[in-house]
Amino acid sequence: MIILFTGKRGTGKTLALTQQVVSHLDKGRTVYVNYKVNHESPLLYTLANEEKLSHFLRADVMGTLALDMAETYLAPRRNPKNELAQDLVNWSQDNILYLSAQSVMIPQITKHCDMIIECLYNSRQDLVNCTQTFDASKFFNSYDTLEILKRN
Numbered sequence: 001m002i003i004l005f006t007g008k009r010g011t012g013k014t015l016a017l018t019q020q021v022v023s024h025l026d027k028g029r030t031v032y033v034n035y036k037v038n039h040e041s042p043l044l045y046t047l048a049n050e051e052k053l054s055h056f057l058r059a060d061v062m063g064t065l066a067l068d069m070a071e072t073y074l075a076p077r078r079n080p081k082n083e084l085a086q087d088l089v090n091w092s093q094d095n096i097l098y099l100s101a102q103s104v105m106i107p108q109i110t111k112h113c114d115m116i117i118e119c120l121y122n123s124r125q126d127l128v129n130c131t132q133t134f135d136a137s138k139f140f141n142s143y144d145t146l147e148i149l150k151r152n
Helices: 014-028 051-060 085-091 147-149
Strands: 002-006 030-031 043-046 065-069 096-101 114-116 127-128 133-135
Touching: 002 030, 002 085, 014 030, 014 065, 014 096, 030 051, 065 147, 085 096
Parallel strands: 002 096, 002 114, 030 043, 030 065, 065 096
Antiparallel strands: 127 133
């Protein structure tokens, strides 16, 4: 299963992604991420670079994978053969893959997405994502998402 969060910079893609990561960790599932998540769990692993991600996808590991800023890995100019995109699609057949990207510019992935969620700010400056509305005034640091999730 592939779920893509998309939207402009600062609209809460990382927050929505982290909300899913924390939910999976709280349910006792193993989660792999490519960004820092402030959560103390022995089931949380960080894949620091593209080489580790590529190795991970070929190692037949089960779990949930959350990739923030996926376009940096999957942009056609960076990965012209789209091997990584195909590896992600293959891996997601038996696992859950969450992606966040500023645009839906990766057709090799988007055509396989089960859900594409656009993160938006509405006119009242509330953040609207797939499940919940958050008050945008609470966003001190867009990457310190766990603290925001705990308060809501």
